[in-house]
Amino acid sequence: MIVEHLELRNFRNYDSAKISFMPGLNVLFGANGQGKTNLLEGLFFLSCARSFRVSEDRQMIQDDKDAAKLSVRVRNDDREQILSGVIYPSQKTLSVNKRPVAKLSEFVGLLNTVLFSPLDMELFHQAPRYCRRFVDQELSKVSRDYLESLRSYNGVLKERNLVLKGEHVDMVYLSVLNTRFVQAMWPVVTGRRKFISELNALLPDHYQKLTGEKHEVQLRYRPGFVWVQNAAELEKQVEKNVQRDLTMHQSVSGAHKDDLEILLDQHPADGYGSQGQKRMLMLALKLSLCSWIEAKSQKKPVLLFDDVFSELDFRHQQQLLNCLPEGVQTLITTTDDSALREYSLPCRRFVIHEGTIEEKNGG
Ligand SMILES: Nc1ncnc2c1ncn2[C@@H]1O[C@H](COP(=O)(O)OP(=O)(O)OP(=O)(O)O)[C@@H](O)[C@H]1O
Ligand SMILES: [Mg+2]
Incomplete structure (x- = not known):
């Protein structure tokens, strides 16, 4: 292009x-x-x-x-x-x-496009919202299905939170919403997990070529819930946490709490890497993204x-x-x-x- x-x-x-x-x-x-x-x-x-x-x-x-x-x-x-x-x-x-x-x-x-902006360095400061935006933005570029799943998740999340805020909660309706919540969440979280693991397969090579140094670099997906193997188990977890959500008047866990960590030699890069190292790491991430997009979209x-x-x-x-x-x-x-x-x-x-x-x- x-x-x-x-x-x-x-x-x-x-x-x-x-x-x-x-x-x-x-x-x-x-x-x-x-x-x-x-x-x-x-x-x-x-x-x-x-x-x-x-x-x-x-x-x-x-x-x-x-x-x-x-x-x-x-x-x-x-x-x-x-x-x-x-x-x-x-x-x-x-x-x-x-x-x-x-x-x-x-x-x-x-x-x-793949953009590097100095603002991207925020990704290191453990701002989960920024990390999710990064992942969502890149995944949405190559997958309309992902974008649709995300929209539907955000819609159900909003509805579920509204119900949880109400004084008299209709428990039957909440149970229906729980199922929809999980159905919408599963493709989002599995999509994010796969994306991060695919980037991890590219990142070390790019970092090594950029710096000529042998440091271990890795992205770590931190789900905003306890990771499970399938949607059925996720639904059990959501049901188990209903009382907590009712008390807190909101969906305490879920894809909207997902986070991403960037590791340098197994430490969070933020407090460990030098300014230059973090910048090279972010650039290596952008170059990995470029290869990833090319592989996905030809x-x-x-x-x-x-x-x-x-x-x-x-x-x-x-x-x-x-x-x-x-x-x-x-x-x-x-x-x-x-x-x-x-x-x-x-x-x-x-x-x-x-x-x-x-x-x-x-x-
Ligand atoms: N809406 C606007 N209308 C007119 N000028 C604007 C507007 N928004 C920003 N500017 C001007 O754009 C300039 C900043 O441009 P820009 O951020 O592209 O600079 P830059 O060349 O990237 O500089 P740096 O090297 O410092 O990053 C400022 O002088 C600012 O006043
Ligand atoms: Mg500028």
């Missing part, structure tokens, strides 16, 4: 900007606050129909403007598609080849690497460049492009300055 051409209008600090990328490495270079992350955010929006750093779309509209417009031409083998979006203060419209789509699911994933995603070089020493910056997967289009933003001096493959460089983009030759 190749992003060929991007256009932004009234988006963040871009009045009107156009940029054409090449298939391999593209470097967006510029000082702080010039619009590098904004540009990746624009592409991410055209991939996932939302921002990766703000929850309100309206924040992406340029100050004092009514709407932001974005459009990208994407090539997938021999097929070209134009994906576009218009963001208004309280709604957005999304189109494929100029035809508006009716549902988000018809748009999300047409441009498949398509190479586009890598969006925001500010990847900070906290890495010169050698690690170069190692990262050498480990970029072949044939995968990669966009890197940086304030310091010195590591690229010895990069031997062709790449395209751009200078970003106050919301303008200029191609810089030589590279």
Whole structure:
């Protein structure tokens, strides 16, 4: 999958900007606050129909403007598609080849990206909600079934919690809900468990190649309930815990309490690894994800690497460049492009300055 051409209008600090990328490495270079992350955010929006750093779309509209417009031409083998979006203060419209789509699911994933953002380092700080979002977001990209299961789980969870909050609980209805709760939860938790185990099969290799060091790296799935072998046993567990849930007026355990731990040499990486090691570990995770998506969808995603070089020493910056997967289009933003001096493959460089983009030759 190749992003060929991007256009932004009234988006963040871009009045009107156009940029054409090449298939391999593209470097967006510029000082702080010039619009590098904004540009990746624009592409991410055209991939996932939302921002990766703000929850309100309206924040992406340029100050004092009514709407932001974005459009990208994407090539997938021999097929070209134009994906576009218009963001208004309280709604957005999304189109494929100029035809508006009716549902988000018809748009999300047409441009498949793997993003590294410094915000991802939050994954280490044991914020379970963030970990679940990471897993859900990636799984949903390749599996509509998973997305459906997740939606249905969230729906039943909401309904069950509402019932548990009530003063007079209809126990017959609660029992029906328990069954539905388990039916919806089982595909979610088995999907997450399988995903994490598949990533674990890829991660050590990527980490070793990136760092040249032999550390043990591993993701650990921590279910928000006592793990069981099948849905029938899970239902027994839910029934057994009904009294506790009634007392607490909420579903105390379940997939909504799942967590993910990242281990370095069998310790939680957060309090054990150095800043640089954690960054390399997160990058190895993103590269594993890239391989995983390619294996699942037979398509190479586009890598969006925001500010990847900070906290890495010169050698690690170069190692990262050498480990970029072949044939995968990669966009890197940086304030310091010195590591690229010895990069031997062709790449395209751009200078970003106050919301303008200029191609810089030589590279
Ligand atoms: N809605 C908006 N309208 C206009 N300008 C905005 C808007 N949102 C953010 N900006 C501006 O965008 C700039 C930040 O851009 P961005 O985050 O892309 O910087 P950057 O080049 O990635 O910098 P750094 O190297 O520090 O990460 C800021 O100057 C900010 O004022
Ligand atoms: Mg930035």
